[in-house]
Amino acid sequence: MELVFTSPEAPALGQMIADLVRSNIATDPSREQLVHGVAGRINIHATDAESEIGMLFTGSSLRIGPALPAPDLEVVCDSATLMELANVRLRFGRPDPMTPEGRAIISKMMHKQLVVRGMMSHPKLLTRLQKLFTVS
Amino acid sequence: MPVFPSQDWLTEYVERINSSKEYEEAASSWEGDLSYVFEREPDKKVPDDVWVWIDLWHGKCRGAKFGVAEEEGEKARFIIRAPYSRWKEVIRKELDPIKGMMQGKLKLKGDLPTIVRYVKAANELVNIAGSVETKFVDEA
Secondary structure, three states: OOOEEEOOOOOHHHHHHHHHHHHHHHHOHHHHHHOOOOEEEEEEEEOOOOEEEEEEEEOOOEEEEEOOOOOOEEEEEOHHHHHHHHHOOEEOOEEOOOOHHHHHHHHHHHOOOOEEEOOOOOHHHHHHHHHHHOOO | OOEEOOHHHHHHHHHHHHOOHHHHHHOOOOEEEEEEEEEOEHHHOEOOOEEEEEEEEOOEEEEEEEOOOHHHHOOOOEEEEEEHHHHHHHHOOOOOHHHHHHOOOOEEEOOHHHHHHOHHHHHHHHHHHHHOOOEEOOOO
8 A cells, every 4th residue: 555645736845745755755764654643734835936735644655735725834935954954864753953053943943934833832742743754 | 248048147157156156055065066057048048948067066067068958957856947037137136046946936956955054055057157257148
């Protein structure tokens, strides 16, 4: 059974994120378990690209398509920040403040250039997203 | 002033890549070739797809070919393709290439995590392209 689905209606950003997640899992198959055993909805909005996608964790797969109603988590930032998020080294599932890249992300969060709605109520979902997303 | 797309333009582009300290630093561990495809737009004087191949290695461009056959260009580790007028926007810095990929305006074939890791180098390649004094073929 396919682990990461991309719906035909997914915008280009969705295809890109699906490719990234699939490649990350192929490189490190242990990341496969991050898709299992969690249910939740995440929307990612790349503001300058005017593109928004939805990621649905069903408990056994990840479906990527258009934005979802009532997401548990919502990530809003520009396309460059999204690339930075994918590049950041993690420490306990969060951007590592010991690295310049991690500090840059934290600074952007403080200045609301990166907004993550729902991170307090869905920390595990956020951790899984970060671990699936990052290439570092 | 070199016309884009042409061999002269590519020669100038490669020279600038090889003299860029910023690119050298950002791509110091990059290994891999890349094909650019400038897709045909007959009404803009680009009657056929133009394939350009560049061999990038540790911050330098060690080879480049203009007008390679599709079969040859497709062997590159990465292929970035878009219609000619999109490339024009990229060179004029009216379109950020990463944003363009997220919008589906530029299409990438190849290992995306590698591109993400070297996003600074990719941006530098675009900055260099923008620094070449260019006359566009549809405006020549």
